[in-house]
Amino acid sequence: MDEKQVPTTGPKGEDGPPPKPWKGLEEKLGVSFGDRSLLQQALVHSSYLNEAPEESYRSNERLEFLGDAVLGFIVAG
Numbered sequence: 001m002d003e004k005q006v007p008t009t010g011p012k013g014e015d016g017p018p019p020k021p022w023k024g025l026e027e028k029l030g031v032s033f034g035d036r037s038l039l040q041q042a043l044v045h046s047s048y049l050n051e052a053p054e055e056s057y058r059s060n061e062r063l064e065f066l067g068d069a070v071l072g073f074i075v076a077g
Helices: 022-029 036-043 046-051 061-076
Strands: none
């Protein structure tokens, strides 16, 4: 398998994506995410979706736009 390819099967060849290492990330950051789907969306760049269009992920552009708008509001105030 090429280093850049992401496996599309779960453990033991089950269908679906491999398990996500959210627990390890949460432990390292010292936080617990309430909605992990937002965490996954925040970490998926649109360029990845161009490379893997069969994935059902959403890109982070919507969250990035919201963050930029909030920062713009704070700086302008």
